[in-house]
Amino acid sequence: MPRKLSMLLVVTALVLSACGDSGSPADGSEEPTDASPLVVYSGRSEDLIGPLLDRFTDVTGIEVSVRYGGSTELATTLLQEGESTDADVFFAQDPASLGATAPLMTTLDDSILSLVPERFSDADGKWVGTSGRARVVIYDTGDVDDDELPESLEEIVDPRWGGRMGVAPTNGSFLAFVAAMIVEQGEEYTLDWLERLEANQPVDFPGNSPIVAAIDAGEVDLGLVNHYYLLRLQAEGSGEQTANHFPTGGDAASLVMPAGAAVLAGSDQLENAKAFVEFLLNDTTQEYFATETFEFPLVPGIEAAEDLPEIDEIDTPNINLSDLADQLERATDLVTEAGLL
């Protein structure tokens, strides 16, 4: 046994040192030289963003070290790390995470901010929107007729959908949608709306993907999700009887929320960090968002994926996205109070 143990120890040490090499390229070069990689905290997954980062390094020669995670989780990590963070860029899925970390960020140059319509970036210029994601009603084309599809918040909580609607009340996108409702229509309306939603006995899912999968599997008839999950599923070869509906009511049900990027004020390579943000907004990358992640490009002139409406055709409510971060906690409170949690 002791011999076996010691052999195991040796093997372990070898494997560990091997993966240590590939895992933390920053080891041993703590001083801020040009050789140290640009550290990106990405709330967007490697499958979506990995190829982009490779291209960035190919084009600019700047090495990148990425930390992938949930957007909220990374925002909290950044706040916890404070000044001592190694991160240079924060690339997040939603305005709430970006808003929460805004105090740590530098103000972006107008040359970057002006690339994107004003409504998709922070009012104080702390972050810039990079791609758009629309809230949609996803539905089973066999079970829901086109002419009965809900067009507004009010129609979403219509009693006819009792027990047929899939929601993800603990999901970040749903909470951001609720936060937008608070900003636009106030807490009282939002709580009442959530209570009516709950009274309809919606089917609870932990996230957008499971809702889309459940509709594809015929388990529920319709659901509240972001628009690109269905296009992903269809790219995987499923989802023939499932479709997206973009509500036309102009309230939070039609919300378009940007993913976005921000540069840490304490970054030791501000220029590279800004080059990275600019890279996210160049035409090639914007086209990548359109064709590979099925999001809406935000730079004018770049076409969205086929089958999607133009982003300007979506009747998104006129709210200041920077306010979402402040309402996130209240959104969670109200979702709990309404009994959805």
Added chain:
Amino acid sequence: MTTQSEVLSQPAPAQKRRPIARWWWALAALGLAPTLIPTLTLVGAVLTGGAVASVPAVRLAELLTNTLLLAAAVTGTSVAIGLGTSWVTTRTDLPGARIFSILVTLPLVMPSYVVALTLLGAGGSRGVITELFGLVSFPTITGFWGSWLALTVFAVPFVHLGAVPAISKLDTSLDDAARGLGSSRWGAFRTVTLPLLRPTIAASSLLVALYTISDFGAVSLLRYDTFTRAIYAQFAGRIDRRPALTLAVILMAVAVAVVIAERRLRRKATYHRNRPGRTQMVQHLGPMGRLWSYTGLGVLITVSLVIPVTVLIAWVSRGLSSGQELGDVWIDAARSLGVSLAAAVAAAVVAIPIAVVIVRDRTRIAPVVETLTWTSYSLPHITVGIALVTFALEIARPFYQTTLLVVVAYLAMFLPITVGTASDALRRISPDTEDASRSLGRSALSTVFRVTVPLMAPGLLAGGALVFLTAMKELPATLLLRPNGFETLAIRIWATTGEGFYTRAGAASLVLLAVSAIPLALVTLRDLYD
């Protein structure tokens, strides 16, 4: 039952034992440190930051009831099935027993949320089963029963792997004696064998029950509301972490209560034998016995392995035919192997002094030590991760975002697994054996390495294997603690399923299964059965 087992295997007067050496205590304390860090950080954070109530008490009570119901159901079923499978594969002449033993254990390496996803993907009118076999509509099982099924699939191998060393070393002479004195086969099992297996059953039950309490992945996908749902919802919906941490401390208190309750039920009993017994006896199975065994094992393996793997393969092939790419999973696999192996070895080594203290010490502190090993295990992994992030940032900055901290987290969370199997093994070694070694002139240290540890080896290996397999699929803590760019298989699976890349998720899950199967097969074949 306690008195019976004491009478049956009465050791030399146990109360006269001399106290264990001080350095055992020192080593045990050292080994316990990683577990205590998250626990203390968490309690400290709530004490200094203030407890923040976020969810109404009525709802919490409801969620807690759901959690405990599920824990009881999963524990009961998996212990019954796991004891059965370990018995059939060790104590009978069933052909192919070892292969079955590996097949029964394999599902352990699948993350519970993958099991849940595949169960969901199998059913439904457009699910994989319907697609493959053209059945009308295989129902999708969700809610309580779905969660029960997914977690039992995970828990049976846990019980099986823990029980195999105990059952294969079981003294059958007692059973024979009982049968000779007129007991029926069932009667002998109930009054003799079962009491002898009590420590094993107790250890497995705790592992399964407390894991069920901490699980989030499976129950959330299968839509059964448990306490962890409230905790995760606070993490997802707030930048302020205090409400989530407050709930985590409540859950930890519940877990400690479960541990203490379990010990009350177990009471104190000694199980070792002081004369060599017979353990070689193998029960001959007639045709009916074989038929029943194969049927039972077949149903189990179909649900726990064949269906999930079929769904994974279907995803991969469906995606590949639509032009999806697999992605590079081999580097991820090497990283997963590295940290998991390190954690397994560390957990096995550290368990030795802790087991010695728990089993051999007669002071009142030993039970406290045992309870403390459970505190981090019962927490949702995300809270352990957050506690260690806080600890590293404020106290041990050089270790922040290093693989070492990942291993420490695994050690903290999975230590009770090896402590359980090691204590179980130690309880079966009579202190007289060690005393004999000492009286024949060996030093205390030499006795440890030449007598005690070799006798504990099967238990340590089984525990180490369990830690390895559990660590391979760990997600939430790894995600928070790893160095930048350090992607593991579990992280890959999570990231790909979350975004709906089922092709890559399926491929990564299959690699996880394959990579874990090799060490598992080695341990099962070479050591547990020899």
